[in-house]
Amino acid sequence: MKKLGFHAARIWIFVFSLLISQQSLQAASDDRIAVGNFSKASLGIELPEEWKPLNFQNIEKRTRYSLVKDGDTVVVKAVSEASASGLIRELKIDPKEFPILQWRWKVGNILKKGNVKLKEGDDYPARIYITFEYDPKKLNFFEKTKYNTYRILYGQYPPLRAINYIWESTAPKGTAVPNPYASRVLMIVVESGPEKISQWVSEERNIFEDYRKVFGEDPPMISGVAIMTDTDNTGESATAYYGDISFRKGGSKND
Secondary structure, X not given: OHHHHHHHHHXXXXXXXXXXXXXXXXXXXXXXXXXXXXXXXXXXXXXXXXOEEEOOOOOOOOOEEEEEEEOOEEEEEEEEEOOOOEEEEEEEEOOOOOOEEEEEEEEOOOOOXXXXXXXXXXXXXXXXXXXXXXXXXXXXXXXXXXXXXXXXXXXXXXXXXXXXXXXXXXXXXXXXXXXXOOOOEEEEEEEEOOOOOOOOEEEEEEHHXXXXXXXXXXXXXXXXXXXXXXXXXXXXXXXXXXEEEEEEOOOOOOO
16 A cells, blocks of 8 residues: 555656746757657767656666667667656647657567556556646636645646556557546557567557547647656566657547
């Protein structure tokens, strides 16, 4: 029970950590924004440029992240051993203008005890968080009061909501459920099971459409992106690799 309390705090600390940047990202080209340009990073530096550690209070064991070469390409490697931490980048992107999220990832294993619907199974070999900034127009009176309290306590409004794209153990691809600890964090299964273990998988999601589908309204500005490999609840181990992450204009077909 004590551990579950720590994990619940972890979700909210994560949300508070993704504070809104004061400047919007500029498109690298007319139709694309590079958010995680890991393949252009140099080996020997501790973290990718513009990314920083996301550590959690009361969780002492942290996932280890490093820049490594996989073949001829530089990627981020994550190793988790009954641990939890992530890497985050603060940013500001309009999901109406750049609705398509693209990324590559690879996992070395899935988790035997992972379960997207249970608190004790809320671990994943790989996940990508997208957070959306606070918008008072989308809240009722009581919700605004709660967010104002958070602002007083933490000096900043937390993001309004978050979408968490995950590699799950058994839940079917396309499953979308609230996080068991935080209803404003929506979990979407984009890969499931061991079939693609040790293979690079390219993903594409229309964030604008996903948000409208699960929350029933248009999304506000995107405020942050994070990657995380965590195994603290299940007590297992996992290894994952993250390739480049970008946003682009245009449409896509979600699963």
